[in-house]
Amino acid sequence: MKRLAYIGHYTDESRIGIRTVSIDTETGAIEVLGAVPIDNAIWLVQNRGGDVLYATCEDGLVAYRADGGALAEFSHLSLPGLTAPCHAALSPDGTRLAWAEYRNGVIGLVALAADGSFVVDSLRMVRHEGCGVSSPRQDSAHAHCVQFAPDGKYLFAVDLGLDEVKAYDSDSLAEIVGKTLHVVPGHGPRHLVFHPSGAWAAIDFELANRVALYRYGDGETACAARPPFEECANLSTLPEDYSGHSQCAAVKFSEDGGELYVSNRGHDSLAVFAVDTAADTLARRGVLTLGGSFPRDFAFAPGGNLLVACLKKSGIVRTYAYDRAACRLAPRTDLAGLYRPLFALFME
Numbered sequence: 001m002k003r004l005a006y007i008g009h010y011t012d013e014s015r016i017g018i019r020t021v022s023i024d025t026e027t028g029a030i031e032v033l034g035a036v037p038i039d040n041a042i043w044l045v046q047n048r049g050g051d052v053l054y055a056t057c058e059d060g061l062v063a064y065r066a067d068g069g070a071l072a073e074f075s076h077l078s079l080p081g082l083t084a085p086c087h088a089a090l091s092p093d094g095t096r097l098a099w100a101e102y103r104n105g106v107i108g109l110v111a112l113a114a115d116g117s118f119v120v121d122s123l124r125m126v127r128h129e130g131c132g133v134s135s136p137r138q139d140s141a142h143a144h145c146v147q148f149a150p151d152g153k154y155l156f157a158v159d160l161g162l163d164e165v166k167a168y169d170s171d172s173l174a175e176i177v178g179k180t181l182h183v184v185p186g187h188g189p190r191h192l193v194f195h196p197s198g199a200w201a202a203i204d205f206e207l208a209n210r211v212a213l214y215r216y217g218d219g220e221t222a223c224a225a226r227p228p229f230e231e232c233a234n235l236s237t238l239p240e241d242y243s244g245h246s247q248c249a250a251v252k253f254s255e256d257g258g259e260l261y262v263s264n265r266g267h268d269s270l271a272v273f274a275v276d277t278a279a280d281t282l283a284r285r286g287v288l289t290l291g292g293s294f295p296r297d298f299a300f301a302p303g304g305n306l307l308v309a310c311l312k313k314s315g316i317v318r319t320y321a322y323d324r325a326a327c328r329l330a331p332r333t334d335l336a337g338l339y340r341p342l343f344a345l346f347m348e
Helices: none
Strands: 002-009 016-024 030-037 044-046 052-057 060-067 070-078 087-090 096-101 106-112 118-127 143-148 154-159 164-169 189-194 200-205 210-216 229-236 247-253 259-265 269-276 281-289 295-300 306-311 316-323 328-335 341-346
Touching (some): 030 070, 096 143, 106 143, 189 247, 200 247, 210 259, 210 269, 259 281, 269 295, 281 328
Antiparallel strands (some): 002 016, 143 154, 247 259
16 A cells, blocks of 8 residues: 655755655555755644644744645744754644754744644744753753643653753643653653553653653643653663664654654664553563664554654665564665655655
């Protein structure tokens, strides 16, 4: 079966920031259908219907009307004085878009009109202040991820520089006192993802090469005096005998929540964990070689049998057949000659 997908890139003089591709989920074959000029499309988000695609870029945020793989820009939000946001997320009801900008430690929230366009005068922003213990990566605040709570009440902001996950009201962007999760100093949290059930979450730690599983208590029932995350497990994403430099990148749950995946840049691999929600545990099944350099992001096709990895420094987007029972990857097709591919997203 062929599925449409989007690939986001850093950009060179060609200014190609997004490619639309068709991927055969049986063979892994990739066909480029189109390209969009946009500077540094680091993160992509689509609405639930799949007819709107949002992209972060060097000038802020762009909204595209998506029609059978064709993208037509229809709304733009400028963020003067900031670099391209490194992460973005839609609220569960699709009425707000949040984003995180790494260099200046800024997060933001903007309302969306009924047609998906940005309501510019609704924009709210917060700049994080402070530093961590690991120089130079934690010499200042670095907002790296934003994620709405499953019930939409909170907006969580992961700050690599502060070793914190801050909680904000998802309407006013007012910080919620007492809800900040403080992680191990120097571990550098990167991304937060929620389990499909909404009852658990995972955070990967870029500077420590670890991933943690948390039980999540939603905004209605969690104690007001403490963070709504309770750590259940915390494991390395690297083999015990590896001593080289590496950094975690993307972290994602499988569709059914039974597995958790983390990409390792440096070791150039995908760490695979079994998730046991009944026992609140993680068990590492394997660390699978990807055969390319610096896997920034990855995505599984619906059904979970095909993996797409963005091998940034190799300039390659590669597909793999995934045998979940055996925990094994088999390379299928390379889309090569790209400039720093960063992000992969299958169309709804």
